Amino acid sequence: xxxxxxxxxxxxxxxxxxxxxxxxxxxxxxxxxxxxxxxxxxxxxxxxxxxxxxxxxxxxxxxxxxxxxxxxxxxxxxxxxxxxxxxxxxxxxxxxxxxxxxxxxxxxxxxxxxxxxxxxxxxxxxxxxxxxxxxxxxxxxxxxxxxxxxxxxxxxxxxxxxxxxxxxxxxxxxxxxxxxxxxxxxxxxxxxxxxxxxxxxxxxxxxxxxxxxxxxxxxxxxxxxxxxxxxxxxxxxxxxxxxxxxxxxxxxxxxxxxxxxxxxxxxxxxxxxxxxxxxxxxxxxx
Amino acid sequence: xxxxxxxxxxxxxxxxxxxxxxxxxxxxxxxxxxxxxxxxxxxxxxxxxxxxxxxxxxxxxxxxxxxxxxxxxxxxxxxxxxxxxxxxxxxxxxxxxxxxxxxxxxxxxxxxxxxxxxxxxxxxxxxxxxxxxxxxxxxxxxxxxxxxxxxxxxxxxxxxxxxxxxxxxxxxxxxxxxxxxxxxxxxxxxxxxxxxxxxxxxxxxxxxxxxxxxxxxxxxxxxxxxxxxxxxxxxxxxxxxxxxxxxxxxxxxxxxxxxxxxxxxxxxxxxxxxxxxxxxxxxxxx
Numbered sequence: 105x106x107x108x109x110x111x112x113x114x115x116x117x118x119x120x121x122x123x124x125x126x127x128x129x130x131x132x133x134x135x136x137x138x139x140x141x142x143x144x145x146x147x148x149x150x151x152x153x154x155x156x157x158x159x160x161x162x163x164x165x166x167x168x169x170x171x172x173x174x175x176x177x178x179x180x181x182x183x184x185x186x187x188x189x190x191x192x193x194x195x196x197x198x199x200x201x202x203x204x205x206x207x208x209x210x211x212x213x214x215x216x217x218x219x220x221x222x223x224x225x226x227x228x229x230x231x232x233x234x235x236x237x238x239x240x241x242x243x244x245x246x247x248x249x250x251x252x253x254x255x256x257x258x259x260x261x262x263x264x265x266x267x268x269x270x271x272x273x274x275x276x277x278x279x280x281x282x283x284x285x286x287x288x289x290x291x292x293x294x295x296x297x298x299x300x301x302x303x304x305x306x307x308x309x310x311x312x313x314x315x316x317x318x319x320x321x322x323x324x325x326x327x328x329x330x331x332x333x334x335x336x337x338x339x340x341x342x343x344x345x346x347x348x349x350x351x352x353x354x355x356x357x358x359x360x361x362x363x364x365x366x367x368x369x370x371x372x373x374x375x376x377x378x379x380x381x382x383x384x385x386x387x388x389x390x
Numbered sequence: 391x392x393x394x395x396x397x398x399x400x401x402x403x404x405x406x407x408x409x410x411x412x413x414x415x416x417x418x419x420x421x422x423x424x425x426x427x428x429x430x431x432x433x434x435x436x437x438x439x440x441x442x443x444x445x446x447x448x449x450x451x452x453x454x455x456x457x458x459x460x461x462x463x464x465x466x467x468x469x470x471x472x473x474x475x476x477x478x479x480x481x482x483x484x485x486x487x488x489x490x491x492x493x494x495x496x497x498x499x500x501x502x503x504x505x506x507x508x509x510x511x512x513x514x515x516x517x518x519x520x521x522x523x524x525x526x527x528x529x530x531x532x533x534x535x536x537x538x539x540x541x542x543x544x545x546x547x548x549x550x551x552x553x554x555x556x557x558x559x560x561x562x563x564x565x566x567x568x569x570x571x572x573x574x575x576x577x578x579x580x581x582x583x584x585x586x587x588x589x590x591x592x593x594x595x596x597x598x599x600x601x602x603x604x605x606x607x608x609x610x611x612x613x614x615x616x617x618x619x620x621x622x623x624x625x626x627x628x629x630x631x632x633x634x635x636x637x638x639x640x641x642x643x644x645x646x647x648x649x650x651x652x653x654x655x656x657x658x659x660x661x662x663x664x665x666x667x668x669x670x671x672x673x674x675x676x
Binding site for chain 2: 230
């Protein structure tokens with residue numbers, strides 16, 4: 105049974121996990137660490153963590169389960185460092201939005217009988233802005249929490265048991281767990297998560313240039329505009345690593361959307377427009 | 391004071407206007423007409439109209455204010471017919487989503503001292519689907535209702551008075567009225583309403599082809615996906631006339647978004663991506 109958790113990175117996701125663990129009835133200790141101390145103090149004041157650690161490796165070493173809730177390259181860096189200090193009695197897991205590189209590193213650095221275990225995870229939940237201050241105990245309620253576990257891995261019995269218990273804690277936070285191959289995960293999220301984000305960014309940046317200073321903008325924009333540009337508020341810092349670790353799949357998706365918009369543009373006056381609307385209708389009906 | 395209103399077209403907007411007029415305290419009569427009788431019967435059963443007329447011209451002739459709540463080309467057709475049967479004691483108004491052609495027709499067919507008045511209107515409210523059954527008395531609450539009135543028009547005193555009273559009824563439905571030049575209106579809605587719609591249609595149609603049959607789709611898609619594709623449910627029948635009456639402006643907006651997406655695609659690994667995110671952030675901050 106898990107009694108000591110370290111959350112490395114107390115931004116929106118890490119802090120929300122702390123709050124959700126408590127809301128789900130978890131009674132053990134939660135130690136927090138954040139690169140910038142301010143976010144850690146906010147997480148502490150919200151009760152998401154019970155104490156703050158000055159050093160991430162020390163916090164990890166004295167815990168059973170270590171949750172990495174930092175950007176993807178920071179996750180990969182911490183994985184390198186942690187693999188040298190943790191034992192088969194530890195389990196590390198994460199919340200990174202792309203999984204191919206992290207899962208490959210997990211196989212290389214963890215997940216052998218004499219090493220700590222690593223369970224790659226990705227909760228399909230978030231907000232368009234980050235930060236501990238907007239953390240929310242209900243963020244994972246009703247969400248799917250994906251694991252890209254590799255069935256070929258042979259973990260130590262202790263870390264395998266911790267992985268099983270962590271899945272139960274994820275369910276206690278209100279999420280439904282599913283399993284996906286890491287390559288399939290990255291291909292799929294390029295379409296259903298990354299493409300929508302980059303589309304909202306492109307649309308918002310375009311509108312900023314074209315009508316951002318129009319005095320009538322606030323009057324004329326309705327729900328459709330607000331909704332289609334909400335993700336435009338997402339900061340680059342949250343998406344840089346995603347762009348860098350899923351580049352080919354995102355390029356392919358963006359190029360396909362460019363062609364699709366051109367097709368609509370060339371067919372505004374033809375019956376092809378109806379077919380395109382019907383395809384779109386079908387996507388929403390299914 | 392307005393005592394007799396005819397609503398020609400009892401779909402989502404027409405029926406919602408009837409309900410909103412009643413909710414706002416309007417005590418006069420409301421006569422409804424719809425091309426297909428079923429929608430009229432639903433509007434009647436909901437109390438949005440007090441009676442149904444078999445003929446739109448007769449319903450208009452016996453009313454003071456005639457609201458056209460049909461697609462744009464149907465609006466233009468009815469304008470031609472109504473201009474022959476109405477007198478300077480009538481006011482016609484509409485809810486069409488593009489205003490250049492309707493406003494030009496209003497100047498040609500109405501808005502002279504010996505003719506009926508016409509006040510071109512466009513409530514910035516709607517849903518991604520149509521139909522009387524989902525009409526809503528609160529649809530216009532907090533929304534902006536645009537008028538593209540032409541200050542050069544000289545209406546009969548009676549129709550001018552009815553136009554003033556109609557603006558007050560619009561306020562009673564919870565909307566804020568603003569004035570725009572019709573060409574400016576069409577240029578602006580191409581960016582903030584039509585582009586978001588066609589983008590959602592393109593994205594939904596693309597996803598239908600690429601991942602529509604993926605078994606994991608329902609698991610992996612989150613709020614971002616739902617939000618960015620909600621408008622994909624909009625039917626072609628609601629958008630065909632918009633595509634045909636604001637073609638050049640929509641073509642320009644679509645082409646600009648294609649270029650923007652290509653720019654992001656070519657810069658996923660460069661610092662330009664940060665600048666684009668910051669432009670997008672600015673649009674949401676303003």
